[in-house]
Amino acid sequence: MSGRVLVGVKRVIDYAVKIRVKPDNSSVVTDGVKHSMNPFCEIAVEEAVKMKEKKIIKEVVVVSCGPQQAQETIRTALAMGADRGIHVEVTGKDYEQLGPLQVSKIMAALAKKEDAQLIILGKQAIDDDCNQTGQMTAALLDWPQGTFASELTMEGDKIKVVREIDGGLETVKINTPAVITADLRLNTPRYATLPNIMKAKKKKIANLKPADLEVDITSRLEVLRVDEPPQREAGVKVETVDDLVARLKEAGRI
């Protein structure tokens, strides 16, 4: 086992920010808005770092695709305990169209290049909610996948994954190398404190372009329109039960 784990992290708009749609309905406002690491990606990084601390794996390499600012997200992961980072530079129009298919092609190419034993990703990003990158990466590499993982146990050269599914938990055992996607209850991510961020400045971040990996990032999707969810209508007060029944009948509810 090379003992190397690849962790993908995504820079997204912070979970606590109120999202605003641009007036032309083309996309969401991102300029000047607070960004941070996707919460599920934090859980993925934490799991990889925990495995390294337990000496199950030897090296944690964190990857992010995007413009210059993606390096901040990589630095946060390095402060959490990752060993080195890879920044795949994608900017402008290419970045706006970057989706799970393109990212999974990049992850697959990097997994081969870095001889990774395991890829851990967040189950989905809180901005696009695709929940596809992990699955697509596993398919491209023809590796087994343990998605929605809420518990991971290494058993020799196999991994036991407890998955959170509708109606309960499913336990599967998969061979390595494999792709894992992290669910909310996998672990409790540590906070990247200032001393750790300072220490992480010495760690290396390699810079690559998708072309260096011979990956084609053209998108097959076109976003036509982005709308806000419908505003909640004000409630109506009624005086009597008969009035309520009449209104409900009017609205076709009963």
Place this chain on the structure above:
Amino acid sequence: MANPLRAEVVRLYKNLLYLGRDYPKGGEYFRDRLRAAFSKNKAESDPQAIRDMISRGEFVSRELEALYYLRKYRAMKKRYYEE
């Protein structure tokens, strides 16, 4: 202030300042209160008392980390998991 402790206090202040940026009531709110709390005890010279205050400051750091984690966890749980 005793010299070796001074470095510890400054380090604690910087860490709390960094942590306080994400405070729900606003980074400025936190920073003002942080400054007030530290300057109130500026004249303290007893090393043991200073060490106690540093421990209290470290306790506050851990409380803040727990607060941030819980907020995020609850938000994710509410958005993605049906109760």
